[in-house]
Amino acid sequence: MNTMNLDISLSDEIPADETGRQYYYIEKARLYVQQLSQKLGRPLTFCVTTFGCQMNARDSEKLRGILLEIGYREAPEESADFVIYNTCTVRENANTRVYGRLGQLKPLKKKHPHMMIGLCGCMMQEPEVIEKLKKSYPFVDIIFGTHNIFKFAELIAERFATGRPVIDIWEGTEQIVENLPNQRKYFFKSGVNIMFGCNNFCSYCIVPYVRGRERSRSPQAILDEIRRLADDGVVEIMLLGQNVNSYGKTLDTPVTFAALLAEIEKIDKIRRIRFMTSHPKDLSDELIQVMSRSEKICRHLHLPVQSGSSRILQKMNRHYTKEQYLALVDKIRKAVPGISLTTDIIVGFPGETEEDFQETLDLVRKVQYDSAFTFIYSRRTGTPAAAMEDQVPEEVVKDRFQRLLKEVQDIAAKTCSVHEGTTKEVLVESLSEHDPSMVTGRLSNNLLVHFPGNPDLIGKLIPVHLTECRGFYYLGEQAV
Ligand code: SAH
Ligand code: SF4
Ligand code: F3S
Numbered sequence: 216m217n218t219m220n221l222d223i224s225l226s227d228e229i230p231a232d233e234t235g236r237q238y239y240y241i242e243k244a245r246l247y248v249q250q251l252s253q254k255l256g257r258p259l260t261f262c263v264t265t266f267g268c269q270m271n272a273r274d275s276e277k278l279r280g281i282l283l284e285i286g287y288r289e290a291p292e293e294s295a296d297f298v299i300y301n302t303c304t305v306r307e308n309a310n311t312r313v314y315g316r317l318g319q320l321k322p323l324k325k326k327h328p329h330m331m332i333g334l335c336g337c338m339m340q341e342p343e344v345i346e347k348l349k350k351s352y353p354f355v356d357i358i359f360g361t362h363n364i365f366k367f368a369e370l371i372a373e374r375f376a377t378g379r380p381v382i383d384i385w386e387g388t389e390q391i392v393e394n395l396p397n398q399r400k401y402f403f404k405s406g407v408n409i410m411f412g413c414n415n416f417c418s419y420c421i422v423p424y425v426r427g428r429e430r431s432r433s434p435q436a437i438l439d440e441i442r443r444l445a446d447d448g449v450v451e452i453m454l455l456g457q458n459v460n461s462y463g464k465t466l467d468t469p470v471t472f473a474a475l476l477a478e479i480e481k482i483d484k485i486r487r488i489r490f491m492t493s494h495p496k497d498l499s500d501e502l503i504q505v506m507s508r509s510e511k512i513c514r515h516l517h518l519p520v521q522s523g524s525s526r527i528l529q530k531m532n533r534h535y536t537k538e539q540y541l542a543l544v545d546k547i548r549k550a551v552p553g554i555s556l557t558t559d560i561i562v563g564f565p566g567e568t569e570e571d572f573q574e575t576l577d578l579v580r581k582v583q584y585d586s587a588f589t590f591i592y593s594r595r596t597g598t599p600a601a602a603m604e605d606q607v608p609e610e611v612v613k614d615r616f617q618r619l620l621k622e623v624q625d626i627a628a629k630t631c632s633v634h635e636g637t638t639k640e641v642l643v644e645s646l647s648e649h650d651p652s653m654v655t656g657r658l659s660n661n662l663l664v665h666f667p668g669n670p671d672l673i674g675k676l677i678p679v680h681l682t683e684c685r686g687f688y689y690l691g692e693q694a695v
Contacts, residue, residue, distance in 0.1 A: 240366075241284050258286075259286065434470050473505040488511045662688060
């Protein structure tokens with residue numbers, strides 16, 4: 216685990232800087248946890264569940280870091296004393312799942328009154344959600360949002376001290392609090408936030424409303440974190456931001472994303488660099504050049520297109536046309552031959568006609584993606600698209616979705632198999648879920664490979680001969 220070694224004692228004054236202040240509350244919360252643990256005669260346990268994107272997954276590692284630091288141990292949800300859901304609200308079904316899970320927690324909490332339930336993340340930034348929770352789920356103990364996640368220890372201490380539910384939601388923040396604990400899921404790879412928030416306001420998307428305005432971390436803080444991770448055994452990093460291509464624009468001394476990548480490349484022990492997400496409108500020639508020269512940037516680019524119809528793209532406020540996107544893809548493929556491209560596509564945006572949809576199918580055929588995440592448009596209250604007329608009927612959307620899925624899958628099966636018979640480097644991630652004599656790892660292009668091996672290989676980069684492509688993954692053998 217990464218933590219700072221701050222020697223803070225509860226008899227001192229509460230430190231004025233935010234990081235110190237939170238370490239003070241970590242100490243305080245630890246005492247409450249000790250007391251309850253003594254009363255129950257056993258250690259207390261927690262379970263963090265993540266909904267949503269990599270950004271949320273990284274936030275959950277920060278929650279886990281704090282919970283471990285204050286004395287909880289990790290356990291499955293059924294037996295946990297502290298259950299926390301880190302929520303997502305990008306599509307309606309993400310919200311529905313959270314309410315469903317909360318309903319199941321109610322009887323558990325009744326049986327074990329000392330149990331604590333926490334909710335945080337994007338969904339909590341919506342006022343209607345908070346109203347609904349107060350009315351229908353009053354048994355939730357701690358609720359906070361995306362802007363004040365760094366206050367987690369303080370909120371836990373407050374809940375213990377007052378015995379009453381704590382709700383703390385901020386509308387926004389300029390603050391970035393560095394150096395709090397975090398507990399990585401994998402010892403050999405890690406996400407690294409390079410920026411928070413989003414300024415793009417794509418007309419369908421709720422993220423800018425729940426994550427706030429774009430803020431970049433300083434290059435120094437990012438590089439320091441990556442160096443610490445590298446010293447701690449991390450070989451692969453994933454740089455995270457809603458739009459990494461606009462990194463650094465708002466810093467006092469602006470820095471480009473490409474320049475940041477070039478600096479990261481110099482950190483010896485880091486062997487692989489990934490990033491997401493790239494917005495096509497901001498992807499610079501400088502970045503393409505850095506990628507083409509790099510030894511470490513993975514041969515994979517996630518480049519969400521959302522639609523193939525220029526008319527719909529304009530209504531989505533994406534700031535590029537189908538032709539511009541295709542030209543960008545050409546430029547990238549020329550500069551980085553063999554690069555794997557993946558994307559996100561929304562079907563059924565308001566006003567989408569069969570003709571628009573055909574444009575999307577045409578684009579998919581032209582680009583030949585390695586894989587694509589396809590989504591049915593979900594109406595998000597407060598976004599411009601939610602107020603647009605001619606929302607597309609459900610049956611029509613479902614039919615288009617199925618047709619798109621089939622096209623995407625047929626193409627992906629073809630594109631993925633081109634590496635059959637070659638030998639490539641694989642970062643081994645785990646034992647295979649299906650066969651304990653096999654291990655599972657990832658190629659630079661993000662495809663999974665299963666091959667015979669033992670747990671000692673986990674976290675290592677190994678040359679593997681790719682013997683057979685099975686649709687979306689490979690079977691292989693360690694090359695010697
Ligand atoms: N910042 C990233 C995406 C974040 S959300 C980007 O710009 O690419 C991840 C994906 O969810 C988006 O790319 C989009 O395809 C999808 N999405 C966002 N809002 C949606 C909505 N209202 N309905 C359906 N899909 C949506
Ligand atoms: Fe949403 Fe667009 Fe921002 Fe991505 S770039 S988070 S899709 S508003
Ligand atoms: Fe969901 Fe928030 Fe990510 S809404 S997709 S968890 S930024």
